[in-house]
Amino acid sequence: MAAPGGAPAIHRSVANIRSPPGPSSSSHHHHQPHHPSTPSRSVVVPSPNFGSPSSLRADEDVIVVDFGTRKLQVGFAGDAAPRGCVWFGPDQQRRVGDFRDWHPDYKYDWRQAAGMWGWGRDHELWQGGDVRGTDLGLIGDKIERALREGFTKYMLIDSRPRRMVCVFPSGLPIPMLSAALDSLFSRFQPPTISLLSSPVALSVGAGVRSALVVDLGWAETVITSVYEYREVKTTRSVRGVRYLVDQTHKLLAKHLPDGSAAKSTDGAEEEEYKLSFEECNDIATRMVWCKPSKAPAATQKAEGLETLVEQDESENSAPSAIQRPGRVEIPLRSCRPPTTLNLPWEELSEPCENAFFDSQYSRSGFDDHELPLDLLVYRSLLQLPLDVRALCMSRIIFTGGGTNVLGLRRRIFDDVSEIVRERGWEAVQGKAFDQMRANPKIKRKGARQATGGPTGVASPSAENQEADGVWHDAANTLPEVDPIEEQLKKGQDKRPRVQGQLRAIESIGAWSGASLITHLKASTVSTIDRDVWLQHGAAGASKAADVDQKSQRQSLGPGGLLRAANVGTSWTLGVWGTG
Numbered sequence: 001m002a003a004p005g006g007a008p009a010i011h012r013s014v015a016n017i018r019s020p021p022g023p024s025s026s027s028h029h030h031h032q033p034h035h036p037s038t039p040s041r042s043v044v045v046p047s048p049n050f051g052s053p054s055s056l057r058a059d060e061d062v063i064v065v066d067f068g069t070r071k072l073q074v075g076f077a078g079d080a081a082p083r084g085c086v087w088f089g090p091d092q093q094r095r096v097g098d099f100r101d102w103h104p105d106y107k108y109d110w111r112q113a114a115g116m117w118g119w120g121r122d123h124e125l126w127q128g129g130d131v132r133g134t135d136l137g138l139i140g141d142k143i144e145r146a147l148r149e150g151f152t153k154y155m156l157i158d159s160r161p162r163r164m165v166c167v168f169p170s171g172l173p174i175p176m177l178s179a180a181l182d183s184l185f186s187r188f189q190p191p192t193i194s195l196l197s198s199p200v201a202l203s204v205g206a207g208v209r210s211a212l213v214v215d216l217g218w219a220e221t222v223i224t225s226v227y228e229y230r231e232v233k234t235t236r237s238v239r240g241v242r243y244l245v246d247q248t249h250k251l252l253a254k255h256l257p258d259g260s261a262a263k264s265t266d267g268a269e270e271e272e273y274k275l276s277f278e279e280c281n282d283i284a285t286r287m288v289w290c291k292p293s294k295a296p297a298a299t300q301k302a303e304g305l306e307t308l309v310e311q312d313e314s315e316n317s318a319p320s321a322i323q324r325p326g327r328v329e330i331p332l333r334s335c336r337p338p339t340t341l342n343l344p345w346e347e348l349s350e351p352c353e354n355a356f357f358d359s360q361y362s363r364s365g366f367d368d369h370e371l372p373l374d375l376l377v378y379r380s381l382l383q384l385p386l387d388v389r390a391l392c393m394s395r396i397i398f399t400g401g402g403t404n405v406l407g408l409r410r411r412i413f414d415d416v417s418e419i420v421r422e423r424g425w426e427a428v429q430g431k432a433f434d435q436m437r438a439n440p441k442i443k444r445k446g447a448r449q450a451t452g453g454p455t456g457v458a459s460p461s462a463e464n465q466e467a468d469g470v471w472h473d474a475a476n477t478l479p480e481v482d483p484i485e486e487q488l489k490k491g492q493d494k495r496p497r498v499q500g501q502l503r504a505i506e507s508i509g510a511w512s513g514a515s516l517i518t519h520l521k522a523s524t525v526s527t528i529d530r531d532v533w534l535q536h537g538a539a540g541a542s543k544a545a546d547v548d549q550k551s552q553r554q555s556l557g558p559g560g561l562l563r564a565a566n567v568g569t570s571w572t573l574g575v576w577g578t579g
Contacts, residue, residue: 060162060163061076061077061157061162062076062077062162062163062164062165062518063075063076063077063155063162063163063164063165063190064076064077064082064164064165064167064511064514064515064518065147065164065165065166065167066082066166066167066198066201066509066510066511066514067125067143067166067167067168067169067180068125068218069124069125069126069128069217069218069219070087070088070123070124070125070218070401071085071086071087071088072085072086072088072125072143072146072147072150073085073086073511074086074147074150074151074154074155075154075155075511075515076155076515077165077514077515077518077519078515078518078519079515080508080512080515081509081511081512082511082512083150083154083155084150084153084154084155086146086147086149086150087123088122088123088124088125088142088146089122089123090113090122090123092142092145092146092149093122093142110276110277110278110334111273119273119277120242120245120277120281123277123281124218124219125139125142125143126139126172126176127219128219128220131173131175131176134175134176136175136176136178136179137179139176139179139180139183140179140180140182140183141183143180143183143184144183144187144188147184147188159188161188161189161190161191162190163190163191163192163193163194164184164188164190164192164193164194165193165194165196165514165517165518165524166180166181166184166193166194166195166196167196167197167198167201167510167511167514168180168195168196168197168198168576169197169198169215169217169222170197170198170199170224170231170234170575170576171222171234171236172576174538174573174576177538177573177576178537178538181193181528181533181538182537185530185533185534186534189530190530191529191530192527192528192529192530193527193528193530193533194518194524194525194526194527194528195524195525195526195527195528195573195574195576196514196517196524196525197231197525197574197575198213198215198510199211199213199215199224199226199231200226200229200230200231200513200525201510201511201513201514201517202397202399202507202509202510202513203226203229203397203507203513204229204513204514204516204517205507205508205509205510205512205513205516206395206397206505206506206507206508206513208395208505209226209227209228209229210226210227210228210388210391210392210395211226211392211395211396211397211505212224212225212226212377212380212381212392212393212395212396212397213225213226213397213399214373214377214396214397214398214399214400214412215399215400216240216241216373216398216399216400216401216402216403216408217240217241217400217401217402218240218241218242218400218401219238219240219242220236220237220238220239220240221236221237221239221240221373221376221400221402222234222235222236223235223236223376223377223380225380225384225388225392226392227388227391227392231575232384232388233380233383233384235376235379235380235383236369237369237370237371237372237373237376238369238370239355239356239370239371239372239373240402241284241400241401241402243355244284244288244351244352244355244356244402244405245277245280245281245284246355247350247351247352247354247355248280248283248284248288248351249273249274249275249280250351251343251347251348251350251351252274252275252280252283252330252332252341253273253274253275255341255343256274256332256335256339256341257339274335275332275334275335276334278334279332279333279334283330284351285404287328287330287348288348288349288351288352288405288406289348289349289352289405289406289407290349290352290353290356290405290406290407290408290410290411291349291352291353291407291411292407292410292411292414293410293411293414293415293418326344326345327342327343327344327345328342328343328344328345328348329341329342330342330343352405352408356372356373356402356408356412357372357373357374357411357415358372359372363375373412374411374412374415374416374419375419377396377412377416378416378419378420378423381393381425382425382427389425390499390500391497391499393499393500393501393502393503394498394499394500394501394502394503395503395505396413396502396503396504396505397504397505397506397507398412398504399507399509399510409504413502413504416502417502420502525574525575526571526572526573526574526576527571528571529571532571538573540571541571541572541573542571542572
């Protein structure tokens with residue numbers, strides 16, 4: 001029933017509940033507001049909690065932060081992707097009131113910055129696992145500035161304390177982890193911070209419980225074996241994306257004209273950079289590519305019939321002339337004077353070949369910390385137990401900045417497949433082992449032992465059994481059916497798991513995996529209370545074996561609140577505090 005005067009009833013107008021009256025309202029049809037207005041938060045940050053009448057009782061927003069060597073990703077828990085990504089660079093190291101970047105005559109001097117910080121060091125949050133000479137206070141300041149930029153620029157939220165979930169690399173040293181947590185607790189006041197490791201979050205993002213995570217990171221390549229959401233083994237190599245950028249600089253500096261290359265006065269070879277880090281990094285990201293594997297085409301043949309390319313039969317089927325490799329023009333503006341290089345396309349694959357493989361050298365000439373990536377992946381799988389290896393080799397996840405190099409993931413996968421085809425899973429290698437394995441006498445002896453197995457024991461005949469029928473053969477009796485076991489088997493997934501074959505899978509990322517874990521309210525590796533951290537710091541953490549898991553559970557049942565009151569009394573740093 002309409003209200004008197006033609007105006008709609010207040011309790012029937014949806015616009016009066018969810019938004020201010022618009023032009024469709026008859027009462028404001030001739031009086032439209034002309035002043036600008038700020039849109040509501042639901043337009044900027046869409047959330048399902050703000051579209052229902054129970055929004056006042058909605059859970060508070062949980063912020064998920066993914067820490068990397070060169071960038072930081074922030075967003076809300078439950079979202080599919082982060083709201084923003086903040087890259088570390090020289091712009092974040094300006095003092096308050098330094099507006100030189102907006103001066104028309106100002107130009108960034110990368111040579112002076114390279115002499116002060118090191119070539120490209122001002123683009124990093126931390127330098128791998130080396131804490132010698134590291135300014136931990138500077139790390140905390142960088143984290144604070146990056147988070148404030150992410151909150152105000154991408155997330156559009158205030159400085160109200162919110163719970164945080166932080167994703168850190170599992171090999172991060174405790175001093176750097178402590179500096180990051182000190183900065184978060186003292187400057188953003190979150191009530192609790194939950195810690196997650198990057199490999200586990202990546203496995204959750206891929207939808208698997210076990211995986212082999214190959215992180216082609218900035219400072220190094222880290223391979224982590226995850227089995228049932230637990231990190232089993234970690235191996236690493238110094239071959240990272242930074243080494244790729246260095247090799248790109250060497251390639252470009254080699255082709256510079258003589259006038260722009262400064263020559264050293266003494267005979268010693270000094271590493272002098274002719275190009276800026278930003279320019280070399282951009283070229284390495286856009287133009288460097290990886291050569292395909294040299295494995296025979298028979299091993300890469302797919303199942304099924306071959307696909308024929310449709311073509312006009314009237315065209316000449318004669319083989320076309322061999323085309324010369326194309327050339328690429330690369331403009332360089334950071335050298336003196338600026339120039340343009342004309343390089344063959346094939347030479348742009350040399351930085352990737354030298355940085356990640358070094359195929360011109362023998363496999364036995366590398367140390368354990370500088371293994372090529374294909375050999376590193378093979379040895380990581382070889383050192384795993386048999387059941388863990390069978391699952392991890394079928395769930396290989398490539399992540400990190402090195403995955404953006406064209407053809408690198410395919411090259412690593414094909415080379416590992418070729419090594420497995422040649423060597424198998426034998427830990428011992430060499431000429432003597434090959435000769436022993438090829439010895440016909442040993443082969444005949446092994447075949448004789450395999451065929452001549454133990455003989456079975458004949459079961460007693462029915463004549464020897466007792467006449468009353470009480471006694472029976474216990475060894476051949478079928479077990480009784482347990483109804484509880486039958487119910488448990490019905491709830492299990494009976495689909496066969498893929499294992500025992502090399503296979504690469506995709507993941508939506510560590511941040512998205514952590515967002516999914518938080519949204520499902522699953523328990524994290526470690527949860528740290530703010531008051532306990534400010535009182536004790538990292539020294540107050542207990543070992544994982546000393547923490548009572550029952551006391552960490554919270555519920556609304558009898559005694560649940562009493563147990564929840566003592567949550568912060570005993571806590572652990574998870575994989576970061578195993579020492």
